[in-house]
Amino acid sequence: MSGTFVGMPSFPKAAHEAVGDATLRANLRHATHTIRDKRARAVAELDDWAALREAGKRIKDDTLRHLGTYLVRLEEAVTRAGGTVHWAADAAEANRIVTDLVKATGETEVVKVKSMATQEIGLNEHLEAEGIAAYETDLAELIVQLGEDRPSHILVPAIHRNRGEIRDIFREKMGSWGRPAPEGLSDTPAELAEAARLHLREKFLRAKVGISGANFMVAETGTLVVVESEGNGRMCLTLPETLISVVGIEKVVPTWRDLEVFLQTLPRSSTAERMNPYTSMWTGTTDDDGPRTFHLVLLDNGRTDALADEVGRQALRCIRCSACLNVCPVYERAGGHAYGSVYPGPIGAILTPQLRGTTSDIDASLPYASSLCGACYDVCPVAIDIPEVLVHLRERVAGEGGKGHRLEKAAMKAAGWVLDHPSALAAGERLASATRKLHPKRLPGPGARQWSDHRDLPELPAEPFRDWWKKNRT
Amino acid sequence: MRVALFVTCVNDAVFPATGVATVRLLERLGVEVDFPAAQTCCGQPQFNTGYREETRPLVRRTVRAFEGYEHVVVPSGSCAAMVRRHYPSFGAEAASLGPRVYELTEFLVDVLGVTDVGAYFPYKVTYHPSCHGLRLLGLGERPRRLLEAVKGLELVELPGAEECCGFGGTFAVKNPDVSAAMGADKITNALSTGAGVLCGADNSCLLHLGGMLRRREDPLRALHLAEILASTEEEPWQ
Numbered sequence: 001m002s003g004t005f006v007g008m009p010s011f012p013k014a015a016h017e018a019v020g021d022a023t024l025r026a027n028l029r030h031a032t033h034t035i036r037d038k039r040a041r042a043v044a045e046l047d048d049w050a051a052l053r054e055a056g057k058r059i060k061d062d063t064l065r066h067l068g069t070y071l072v073r074l075e076e077a078v079t080r081a082g083g084t085v086h087w088a089a090d091a092a093e094a095n096r097i098v099t100d101l102v103k104a105t106g107e108t109e110v111v112k113v114k115s116m117a118t119q120e121i122g123l124n125e126h127l128e129a130e131g132i133a134a135y136e137t138d139l140a141e142l143i144v145q146l147g148e149d150r151p152s153h154i155l156v157p158a159i160h161r162n163r164g165e166i167r168d169i170f171r172e173k174m175g176s177w178g179r180p181a182p183e184g185l186s187d188t189p190a191e192l193a194e195a196a197r198l199h200l201r202e203k204f205l206r207a208k209v210g211i212s213g214a215n216f217m218v219a220e221t222g223t224l225v226v227v228e229s230e231g232n233g234r235m236c237l238t239l240p241e242t243l244i245s246v247v248g249i250e251k252v253v254p255t256w257r258d259l260e261v262f263l264q265t266l267p268r269s270s271t272a273e274r275m276n277p278y279t280s281m282w283t284g285t286t287d288d289d290g291p292r293t294f295h296l297v298l299l300d301n302g303r304t305d306a307l308a309d310e311v312g313r314q315a316l317r318c319i320r321c322s323a324c325l326n327v328c329p330v331y332e333r334a335g336g337h338a339y340g341s342v343y344p345g346p347i348g349a350i351l352t353p354q355l356r357g358t359t360s361d362i363d364a365s366l367p368y369a370s371s372l373c374g375a376c377y378d379v380c381p382v383a384i385d386i387p388e389v390l391v392h393l394r395e396r397v398a399g400e401g402g403k404g405h406r407l408e409k410a411a412m413k414a415a416g417w418v419l420d421h422p423s424a425l426a427a428g429e430r431l432a433s434a435t436r437k438l439h440p441k442r443l444p445g446p447g448a449r450q451w452s453d454h455r456d457l458p459e460l461p462a463e464p465f466r467d468w469w470k471k472n473r474t
Numbered sequence: 475m476r477v478a479l480f481v482t483c484v485n486d487a488v489f490p491a492t493g494v495a496t497v498r499l500l501e502r503l504g505v506e507v508d509f510p511a512a513q514t515c516c517g518q519p520q521f522n523t524g525y526r527e528e529t530r531p532l533v534r535r536t537v538r539a540f541e542g543y544e545h546v547v548v549p550s551g552s553c554a555a556m557v558r559r560h561y562p563s564f565g566a567e568a569a570s571l572g573p574r575v576y577e578l579t580e581f582l583v584d585v586l587g588v589t590d591v592g593a594y595f596p597y598k599v600t601y602h603p604s605c606h607g608l609r610l611l612g613l614g615e616r617p618r619r620l621l622e623a624v625k626g627l628e629l630v631e632l633p634g635a636e637e638c639c640g641f642g643g644t645f646a647v648k649n650p651d652v653s654a655a656m657g658a659d660k661i662t663n664a665l666s667t668g669a670g671v672l673c674g675a676d677n678s679c680l681l682h683l684g685g686m687l688r689r690r691e692d693p694l695r696a697l698h699l700a701e702i703l704a705s706t707e708e709e710p711w712q
C-alpha cells in the first residue's frame with residue numbers, strides 16, 4: 001500500500017497524540033456526531049432497510065464467490081465498448097501502468113476525482129516522482145493536498161480540519177498550485193467553496209488526462225459508476241481526452257440491476273442523503289462525447305489474499321460508505337491518521353492488515369484498535385461483521401507470536417490453567433482477598449501501569465462469592 | 475423453579491456483592507438457586523484477545539458445569555453474549571448451552587414475566603447499557619423497565635447512552651489512552667444527569683468506570699443493576 005504511511009508507530013502510540021489534541025477531538029466529535037444522527041434518520045425512512053442490507057450482502061458475496069467469472073465478463077464488455085483493460089497485481093504494477101499511459105499522451109498534468117484505490121497505491125507521489133502533477137479536485141481532497149496533509153476519513157478526508165484551518169490553507173497554498181485564493185477570503189462555507197471552484201475550474205478546462213476510481217463496475221455492460229456530491233468528479237470524467245480508472249477488483253457487480261440496491265444504501269449510509277447529487281456512469285468510449293480513450297486498471301494489491309480467508313473476506317463487501325467510521329468511538333478519539341492507512345476506522349482495522357499483512361507494528365496493532373462494541377456492524381449497509389473479523393485477525397496476530405504476544409500467550413495459558421482448576425482459583429481469590437489491605441491502588445508494569453494511570457483498582461472484597469456461598473447456602 | 479447461577483469470574487473475585495444480590499433477588503421471587511462450584515470463567519477475555527485455543531478448555535468446563543440445568547442465570551450481558559453468540563463456534567456441545575443461558579434482566583422479564591420485582595431504592599439513577607447486552611443480546615428496554623418499576627427510584631436518561639464506555643476487556647490495557655478518553659466522556663455525560671448512581675448490568679464496564687470515578691472523587695457511584703433490584707424497604711442497599 002501507499003508509501004506515505006511506512007514506518008507508522010503502532011496504533012496506541014499514534015492515538016496517544018490524537019487523544020491529547022483538543023482541537024482535533026472537537027472537530028472529529030462534531031463532524032461524526034452530526035453525520036451519524038443524520039444517517040440514522042435517513043435510514044429510518046426506509047422500511048425495507050433490513051432487506052436492502054441483506055440483498056447488498058448477498059450480491060457482494062455471490063460476486064466474490066465467482067469473482068474470476070465476473071471480472072472476465074467485465075473485461076470483455078469494457079473491451080467491446082472501446083476501452084482497454086489492464087491487470088495490476090500490486091501497487092507498483094498499477095503505478096507503472098498509469099504512469100506509462102499518461103506519458104504516452106505527452107501530458108505532464110492530470111486531474112483526479114477522489115479515489116481510494118489511487119490513494120492506496122500512492123499514485124500521486126509516484127506520478128510526482130515521474131514529473132507528472134496530479135491535481136485532486138474533490139474539495140476535501142484538495143484541502144488535504146494543499147495542506148500537504150494525509151486524508152483522515154474515507155468520505156470526508158479533511159474531517160479533522162475546521163473552517164478556520166481550511167481558510168488558512170487556501171490563503172497560503174492555493175497560489176503555488178494554480179489560481180490563488182481571492183483577497184480577504186473568509187471562513188464562510190460559501191466563500192471557501194467559491195475559492196475552490198475558481199481554482200479548480202482552471203484545471204478542469206486545461207486538463208487532457210483524467211484519473212478516477214469507481215464505486216461500482218457492472219460486469220454485464222462494462223459500465224463504471226462514480227457517485228459524488230460536488231460534480232467535480234463528473235468534470236474529471238467527461239472533460240479530458242483520456243480517462244484512466246484504477247479500481248479494486250472487488251468493486252464489480254454482476255448486473256445493472258444490482259445497482260438498484262447500492263444506489264439506495266450507499267448515499268444514505270455515507271452522506272445521509274436519499275440520493276447522491278451526482279451519479280456518473282460511463283461505458284467505454286463514444287464518438288464526440290467524453291474521453292476518446294478509456295483505460296481500466298484492475299487492481300489486486302492484496303485482495304485475492306483477503307479473498308482466500310474465509311472469515312476475513314467479508315471485508316471485501318465494503319462499499320466505502322464510511323458509516324462505520326462515523327459511529328466508531330475509537331475513531332472519534334484517535335482520528336483517522338492513527339490507523340496509518342488510507343482506510344481508517346473499523347473498516348481500516350480489518351481491511352488494511354488483510355491487504356498489507358501483519359508484519360509491521362502498525363498493521364499488527366490494528367486488529368486491537370477496537371473495544372468490540374459492535375456499533376460498526378450495526379450500521380454497515382452490507383452487514384460486515386467487523387467485530388468477528390477483528391477477533392479473527394487477533395488470532396492471526398497472536399498466533400504469529402510477535403512483540404509482546406509470546407508473553408501474553410504465556411499469561412493467557414497460566415490464567416487458563418488456574419481457571420480450569422476451581423480449587424486453585426478459589427485459593428487464589430482467597431489469598432487476594434486476605435491480603436487486600438496490602439494491594440496498591442495502581443498497578444506496576446507496562447500496560448498495566450497505563451491502565452491505572454487513569455483508574456483506581458477496586459478494593460477487593462473481604463471474601464469472594466464462592467466463599468460467601470459456601471458459608472451461607474450450603 | 476430451580477436455576478443455576480453463573481456468577482462470572484469478575485463477580486466472583488471482585489464484585490461478590492452482585493452475586494449475593496442476584497441470589498437474594500431470585501430467592502425473593504421464589505426461585506431456587508444453585509451455584510455449581512465447577513464454574514470459573516466463560517473464556518471471553520481469551521477469546522476476544524485472539525487466543526481461541528486457550529479458550530477451548532474454559533468453554534468445555536463452563537458447558538459441563540451447567541449440564542442438566544434448564545435455566546442458567548448470569549448477571550452479565552457480555553458473558554451471556556459470549557456463551558450465546560460465540561460458543562457455537564466451538565462445536566455442538568458448546569452450542570447447547572446458549573439457549574439455556576439468560577442474562578439477569580432477560581430471565582426476570584422473559585422467563586419470570588415480572589418487571590416490578592418489589593424493590594425499593596430511593597436514589598436518582600442513570601443507566602448505561604453495556605455494548606454486548608445492547609447489541610449482541612438485544613436486551614432493549616428490559617433493564618429500564620425493571621428500573622422504572624423500582625419504588626423511590628428516579629430514572630434519568632444518560633446522554634449518549636448507547637456509546638461504548640471504553641472498557642472492552644483487554645482493549646483498556648492495549649489502548650489505554652483511547653479507552654480512558656471514552657470513559658471520561660461517559661462519566662461527563664453521567665455527571666451531567668445529576669444522578670447519584672450510574673447503573674449497569676455488566677461489572678466489567680463498571681470496573682472501568684468505577685475506577686475512573688474513584689480516582690476523580692465525584693459524587694457518583696457505579697452500581698450493578700442486581701444490587702438495586704435486590705434492595706428492599708426491609709433490607710435496603712448499603
Ligand code: SF4
Binds near residue numbers: 269317
Ligand atoms: S465496512 Fe460497512 S460501514 Fe464501513 S465503510 Fe464499508 S460498507 Fe460502510
